[in-house]
Amino acid sequence: MALPSPNLDDRRFQQFVDDAKRYIQRRAPEWTDHNVSDPGVTFVETVAHMADQIVYRLNRVPEKNHVAFLDLVGIRLFPPSAARTEVTFWLSAPQEEPVVLPAGTEVATARTESEEAVVFATERELVVVPSALRHLMVQRQGEPVTDLTAYLAEAKDVRCFAEAPRPGDCVLLGLDAAVPHCAVALGLDSRVDGVGVDPRQPPLVWEAWTEDGWAACEVDRDGTGGLNRPGETVLHVPGGHVLSRTGGQEAGWLRCRVTEPLPGQPFYTTSPTVRAAEAFTLGGTTGVVHAETVYDETLGESTGLPGQRLRLAHAPVVGDDPPVLLQTAEDDDWQDWDVVPHFAASGPHDRHITVDATTGEIAFGPAVREPDGTLRQYGTVPPQGAVVRVRRYRVGGGRAGNVARGAVRVLRTSVPYVSSVVNREAARGGVEGETVEEAKIRAPITLRAQERAVTLRDYEELARRAAPETARISCLEGAESEHGAYAVRVLVVPQAVPDPGGRLRFEQLVPGDGLLRRITRFLDERRLIGTRLAVGPPFYQGVTVVATVHAFRGVDADRVRRQAQDALYRHLDPLTGGADGTGWPFGRRVQAGEIFAVLQRVAGVELVDEVLLHPADPLTGKRGEATDRIDLEPAALVFSFDHRVRVMGDDA
Numbered sequence: 001m002a003l004p005s006p007n008l009d010d011r012r013f014q015q016f017v018d019d020a021k022r023y024i025q026r027r028a029p030e031w032t033d034h035n036v037s038d039p040g041v042t043f044v045e046t047v048a049h050m051a052d053q054i055v056y057r058l059n060r061v062p063e064k065n066h067v068a069f070l071d072l073v074g075i076r077l078f079p080p081s082a083a084r085t086e087v088t089f090w091l092s093a094p095q096e097e098p099v100v101l102p103a104g105t106e107v108a109t110a111r112t113e114s115e116e117a118v119v120f121a122t123e124r125e126l127v128v129v130p131s132a133l134r135h136l137m138v139q140r141q142g143e144p145v146t147d148l149t150a151y152l153a154e155a156k157d158v159r160c161f162a163e164a165p166r167p168g169d170c171v172l173l174g175l176d177a178a179v180p181h182c183a184v185a186l187g188l189d190s191r192v193d194g195v196g197v198d199p200r201q202p203p204l205v206w207e208a209w210t211e212d213g214w215a216a217c218e219v220d221r222d223g224t225g226g227l228n229r230p231g232e233t234v235l236h237v238p239g240g241h242v243l244s245r246t247g248g249q250e251a252g253w254l255r256c257r258v259t260e261p262l263p264g265q266p267f268y269t270t271s272p273t274v275r276a277a278e279a280f281t282l283g284g285t286t287g288v289v290h291a292e293t294v295y296d297e298t299l300g301e302s303t304g305l306p307g308q309r310l311r312l313a314h315a316p317v318v319g320d321d322p323p324v325l326l327q328t329a330e331d332d333d334w335q336d337w338d339v340v341p342h343f344a345a346s347g348p349h350d351r352h353i354t355v356d357a358t359t360g361e362i363a364f365g366p367a368v369r370e371p372d373g374t375l376r377q378y379g380t381v382p383p384q385g386a387v388v389r390v391r392r393y394r395v396g397g398g399r400a401g402n403v404a405r406g407a408v409r410v411l412r413t414s415v416p417y418v419s420s421v422v423n424r425e426a427a428r429g430g431v432e433g434e435t436v437e438e439a440k441i442r443a444p445i446t447l448r449a450q451e452r453a454v455t456l457r458d459y460e461e462l463a464r465r466a467a468p469e470t471a472r473i474s475c476l477e478g479a480e481s482e483h484g485a486y487a488v489r490v491l492v493v494p495q496a497v498p499d500p501g502g503r504l505r506f507e508q509l510v511p512g513d514g515l516l517r518r519i520t521r522f523l524d525e526r527r528l529i530g531t532r533l534a535v536g537p538p539f540y541q542g543v544t545v546v547a548t549v550h551a552f553r554g555v556d557a558d559r560v561r562r563q564a565q566d567a568l569y570r571h572l573d574p575l576t577g578g579a580d581g582t583g584w585p586f587g588r589r590v591q592a593g594e595i596f597a598v599l600q601r602v603a604g605v606e607l608v609d610e611v612l613l614h615p616a617d618p619l620t621g622k623r624g625e626a627t628d629r630i631d632l633e634p635a636a637l638v639f640s641f642d643h644r645v646r647v648m649g650d651d652a
C-alpha cells in the first residue's frame with residue numbers, strides 16, 4: 001500500500017469556532033451571547049475561516065514537495081496528442097484546371113445544440129488534377145501487353161481478360177496525367193455473357209502504378225459489379241502515382257487484375273468485355289489534424305543571458321516533431337533552433353532549446369559552474385536584443401478529435417468547385433495531456449526502469465511511452481516455437497472509434513505498420529542484448545452470440561432486440577468491454593453463463609431462454625459449432641461478430 005500522507009493539522013472550521021467560544025467563556029464570562037447573530041461571533045467565524053484556509057494550504061506542503069521531487073528527477077507531463085484522419089474533398093463537377101486546396105484548409109463536424117463543432121485542418125497542400133482516359137491495354141498472364149485503344153474508338157467489344165480468365169490477367173487504363181491522392185471515376189460499358197462472378201464479391205483488385213510499383217486503390221463504389229454491367233467505379237488513387245511507360249505509351253496507369261478466388265468465391269467462366277470507357281477526376285484526399293496552427297508568433301527579445309525562458313501565447317502544444325519551429329534574428333538573417341529533450345549533450349555553440357509542451361515554456365541553455373570554478377555553457381544563447389519568434393506550432397488535441405467516420409462534413413474554408421467533404425475513416429490518435437496525478441503513478445515505474453526494459457512491465461510501460469495514443473498494450477513471454485528463445489511479445493491494440501450505432505469493424509483493430517515500427521524501434525534501443533522482440537496485434541477470436549429471450553407483455557420487441565444486441569456488443573468489446581469496462585481481458589474465456597446475466601439486465605427482458613456461443617472468423621465470416629464456452633489463448637481478445645437475438649413476446 002502507499003505510504004500515508006501526513007496530516008499536519010487536522011482541525012477544521014467548526015473546531016476553530018468551538019475552541020474560540022470555550023476560550024471566551026474562560027477569559028470573558030460576561031460575554032454570554034454566542035449565537036451566530038452576535039457580531040462578535042461573526043468576527044470569530046471570519047477568523048476561523050481564514051485559519052481553516054491556512055491549515056488547508058499547510059497540509060498541501062507534502063504534495064508540493066512530491067511535485068518538486070518529480071520535477072527534480074526529470075519527470076515531465078506528457079502533452080496532448082491530436083487526432084488525425086483523412087478527408088475527401090468532392091468536386092461539384094469535373095474541372096478542366098487543377099483545383100488547389102492549401103495547407104490549413106479547415107473542415108469540421110456539424111455543430112449541434114449540445115456539442116460544439118470539432119475543427120480539423122489539412123496538413124499539406126492538395127492538388128486535384130483533372131484527368132481523362134487516353135489508352136486501354138490488356139495483358140494476359142505470361143503474355144506481353146496488347147494495346148486495344150483503337151477498338152474503343154470503333155466501339156468494338158474488348159475482352160478484358162483471356163477467354164477463360166486466369167489469376168494475373170489484367171486490363172490497364174492509361175490516364176493523361178498522374179493523379180496522386182485523387183478520386184477518379186471510371187465509366188465503363190461492361191458486360192459478361194454467361195455465368196460470371198458474384199457482383200457483390202468479384203475476384204478483382206484495382207491498382208495504380210506508383211514510384212514503388214503497383215499499389216492497391218481503395219474502391220469507393222463499384223457500379224459495374226465486377227465488370228458485369230455498365231456502370232461507374234470510383235477509385236481513390238494512392239499517393240506516389242506517377243507517369244510511366246507501358247506498351248510504348250506514357251500515361252498514369254491504373255489496372256484491374258484478376259486475383260485468386262477465396263474458398264467458395266465464384267470465379268469468371270468467361271471474360272467480361274468493355275465497349276466504351278471514360279475517366280475523370282471527382283475529388284481528392286488528404287490528411288487532417290485536430291489542432292489549430294499558430295504562425296509567426298513573436299515572443300520578445302533575447303536578454304543575452306543563459307537560461308532565458310519565454311512562454312508561448314497558447315498552450316498546450318501538440319506533440320509534433322518538432323513541436324515548434326523557433327527562429328532568432330541575428331546578423332540580418334533568421335537562424336533556426338533545434339528542440340532537444342535536455343541540454344546534457346549540448347555544446348556551447350549548439351542552437352538548442354527545450355519546450356515544455358504542457359505550459360508552452362521555451363528555455364535556452366543554462367550556464368553551470370563546474371567543480372574547478374569555471375562556467376560551462378550548455379547550448380548557445382542568442383545575442384542581446386535579438387528578436388525571438390516561432391514560425392509555427394500547433395495547439396489543441398485531446399480525445400474530442402476522435403470522431404467517427406462520416407462525422408466530418410462541414411467545409412469551413414471556402415474553396416471554389418468543392419461541394420462537399422467527408423472522412424471515410426474515423427479520426428483517432430487524440431489523447432488528453434497527462435495530469436499531475438497520472439505523473440505521480442508513472443514516476444516510480446519510470447525511475448525503476450531507467451530507460452531499460454528488463455521485466456514485462458518495463459516493456460509495457462516503455463511501449464506506452466512510445467505510443468501514448470494506443471488503446472491497450474500488453475506484454476507476455478513469446479513462445480519459443482514461434483518467436484525463438486528469450487522472446488517478448490508486445491500486443492498492440494490501436495484506438496478505434498465505433499461507427500454510428502456503436503459497432504467496431506475488424507480492420508479498425510489492426511494497428512498500422514507505422515505504429516508498430518515506432519514501438520519496435522523505441523523498445524529495440526532499450527531491450528537487453530539477446531532478447532527478441534515480437535510487436536504486433538493480438539489474435540482476435542470472433543464470437544457470435546445466438547440468444548432467445550422473452551419480453552414482458554406490452555414491450556416493443558424490436559426495441560428489446562436492439563438493446564440486447566447493444567448490451568452484447570458493449571460487454572464483448574475489446575476496448576471498453578469486460579466486467580470493469582476497461583476492455584475484455586487478454587486470454588479470458590467467454591462463457592454462456594455470463595451472457596445470460598448480461599441479457600437478463602436488459603430493460604424489458606423477462607426471461608433469457610437460450611444462449612449459444614459460436615466461434616467465428618472475422619475475415620471470412622464463417623462460424624463454428626455452437627458451444628457454451630469459448631477458450632482464448634493468452635494473446636487473444638474477443639471480437640463481436642454478428643450477434644443474433646430472437647425476442648419472444650407474451651401472447652397469453
